[in-house]
Amino acid sequence: MAQRYLVTGAAGFIASNVCRILLAAGHEVVGIDNLNSAYDPRLKHWRLEKLTTTPGFRFETLDIADFVELERFVEHQARSTSADGGAPFAAVINLAARAGVQPSVVDPWIYFRSNTDGTLNLLEVCRRFGIQKFVLASTSSLYGARNALPFAEDADTNHPLSPYAASKKGAEAISFTYHHLHALDVTVLRYFTVYGPAGRPDMSIFRFMRKIAEGDPITVFGDGKQSRDFSYADDIARGTVAAIKPLGYEVINLGGDRPIRLDQVIDQIGELVGRRPVIEYKPAHPADVPATWANVAKAKRLIDWSPQVALEEGLRRTAAWYRENRDRILPIELGP
Numbered sequence: 001m002a003q004r005y006l007v008t009g010a011a012g013f014i015a016s017n018v019c020r021i022l023l024a025a026g027h028e029v030v031g032i033d034n035l036n037s038a039y040d041p042r043l044k045h046w047r048l049e050k051l052t053t054t055p056g057f058r059f060e061t062l063d064i065a066d067f068v069e070l071e072r073f074v075e076h077q078a079r080s081t082s083a084d085g086g087a088p089f090a091a092v093i094n095l096a097a098r099a100g101v102q103p104s105v106v107d108p109w110i111y112f113r114s115n116t117d118g119t120l121n122l123l124e125v126c127r128r129f130g131i132q133k134f135v136l137a138s139t140s141s142l143y144g145a146r147n148a149l150p151f152a153e154d155a156d157t158n159h160p161l162s163p164y165a166a167s168k169k170g171a172e173a174i175s176f177t178y179h180h181l182h183a184l185d186v187t188v189l190r191y192f193t194v195y196g197p198a199g200r201p202d203m204s205i206f207r208f209m210r211k212i213a214e215g216d217p218i219t220v221f222g223d224g225k226q227s228r229d230f231s232y233a234d235d236i237a238r239g240t241v242a243a244i245k246p247l248g249y250e251v252i253n254l255g256g257d258r259p260i261r262l263d264q265v266i267d268q269i270g271e272l273v274g275r276r277p278v279i280e281y282k283p284a285h286p287a288d289v290p291a292t293w294a295n296v297a298k299a300k301r302l303i304d305w306s307p308q309v310a311l312e313e314g315l316r317r318t319a320a321w322y323r324e325n326r327d328r329i330l331p332i333e334l335g336p
Contacts, residue, residue: 004028004081005244006074006089006131008064008122009096010051011035011044013200014137014191017237018093019051025241028056030077030089034063038098039202040333047198064096064118074125091133091244094122100202101141101162101287103336108163116170123178133185135243136175140192140229140255140292141165149259150229150293153190153251162287172251179249187243192255192294196233196314197321202335205230205315208266209322210329213273222284224263227291229255232309232317242303255294256307268312272319 005022009015010031019029031051035041051057062073077088098104098114119136126134140151142165147155160166172188179186195205211218231254239254270277299305309317322329 002026002028003090004030004088006092007031008092008094009033010059011048012095013047013198014194014233014236014240015093015095016047016051016198017233018095018240019057020054021237021241023054023056026056029058031057031059032062032064032073033059033096035061039200039335043198043201043332046328064094064121065113067121067124070121071125071128074129078129087130087132089131091135092122092126092131093135093240093244094119095137095240097137098167099139099164099200101164102285104162104164104167105287108167111163111167112170115164115167116174119171120174123175123184126184127178127182133244133246134175134178134187135240136171136186136188137240138168138172138188138190138251139165140190140253140294141289142169142172142190143289143292145289149291150257150295151253152295153253153298161289176249185246186249187247188251189240189243190251190253191236192229192231192253192292194231194233194236195318197318199233199318201332204262205265205269205318207334208269208277209273209319210334212266212269212275212277213322214330215275217278217280218266219280219282220262220266221282221288223281224266224279225261226284226288227259227261227293229257229259229292229294230265230311230314231256231307232314235307235309239299239303239305242305245303247302250302252299252302253294253296254299254305255292255296256311257294257296258311259291259293260311265311265315268315269319272315273322
């Protein structure tokens with residue numbers, strides 16, 4: 001049965017893919033995004049252009065950290081779509097966030113405003129307007145550096161190494177509180193290093209691919225031996241949609257389940273774009289972790305999800321997207 005969903009951060013990397021999957025399944029999607037300048041907004045507008053031409057999609061520029069405007073918006077949606085007094089949305093999928101470990105050290109306040117306060121605001125409108133399902137995008141950064149690999153959902157997350165991770169810890173905590181107090185059905189998804197076509201330009205895969213393809217040097221913090229569990233965007237979006245089902249309160253990892261060293265990824269990118277990488281090494285950042293690896297057994301058990309796109313194939317698709325869209329991508333600012 002077709003449903004109506006609210007997707008926050010709709011112009012973002014993961015959220016735009018979630019919107020695409022929901023629309024292809026015949027659902028109606030209302031997307032909101034404040035289109036901020038955390039990274040070059042031109043890429044957000046590019047993603048948004050593709051969504052706004054799809055039947056069933058509507059968009060509003062809105063900041064989830066502004067509770068007054070958010071409540072007014074949801075109240076209007078309730079009046080215009082729920083003549084019988086029912087909930088305006090079958091679920092809220094909260095993918096709006098300030099992401100990134102190192103930038104959060106520079107400006108932690110904006111991370112807590114977007115990630116923690118924004119989540120609280122959305123939970124409150126869910127309570128006030130009878131929206132029963134809430135999906136929260138969280139992060140593998142919560143696992144820090146103390147836990148054994150692969151990371152399981154019941155591991156210690158009480159020692160976040162960055163304000164970004166701490167802000168997501170706060171979002172997870174208040175989500176459980178609303179589940180406990182108000183019987184809200186909540187699924188928390190911890191994403192692991194998502195990459196793919198039209199990805200974030202501040203992320204390593206996008207940055208490395210463009211710089212190597214154009215013959216520019218890349219910067220690696222540390223010795224390049226750190227490993228990451230890279231996750232292809234389509235897989236992550238598919239898992240996010242699967243998590244809309246009623247689950248009570250659950251925390252679920254979504255990751256590639258196959259960590260790989262950063263220097264090996266760089267070599268693969270160089271082969272795909274036909275250039276030898278030129279690397280400048282800098283000291284490792286204290287907020288970064290040496291390795292990530294998702295235990296995805298719970299995702300398989302609860303939402304019948306497992307990663308389908310191997311890193312080699314995902315990088316090939318990303319390189320093809322870069323070649324096809326090079327003229328549009330070159331002006332995009334990569335950030336500091």
